[in-house]
Amino acid sequence: TKKYALRDRAIILTSFLGGLRVAEIASLTMGDVVNPDGTIKNEIRLSAAQTKGKYPRTVFVSQRLQAELANYLTTRHAKGADIPFFHTDHRLRFSPNGLCVWFHQLYKNVGISGGSSHSGRKFFITTLANKGIGVRILASLAGHRSIAVTQRYIDVNDEQKRQAVELI
Helix, strand or coil, rough: CCHHHHHHHHHHHHHHCCCCCHHHHHCEEEHHEECCCCCCCCCEEEHHHHHHCCEEEEEECHHHHHHHHHHHCCCCCCCCCCCECCCCCCCCCCHHHHHHHHHHHHHHHHHCCCCCCCCCCCHHHHHHCCCCHHHHHEEEHHCCCCCCHHHHHHHCCHHHHHHHHEEE
């Protein structure tokens, strides 16, 4: 919505540029994302309770995503460490299911069929793979314990196959 445009943009980019799962995004607190001096952290440490696999992991935050999150932070007045970083239109914490519905509605509203709360994560992994990042690093960034899981996220197209055979 226009009222929450910076929030909406920050949520989407946290998925696309950070590779976080929807439940991880919903669980973020101010303390997870914001340094005591008010700047955005370059690493977000997710606890085991915040991750799907119940293993803690570190999310490395690019400078681009840091700038987007800092821009969103200018709209927030309450900044206690335990309050949700992203909030609903009623200023409550998103539930994972609520945020999943939010993503679905967003894609529907802009005419993207097949978009889901996982689209950003898939984009994150596929884009890095296409830039030559190894699958072990991708698995670590995604919080996957198995590279086989990570490999399922990577889209391959005919142009990539053409380029691959030209390397011989």
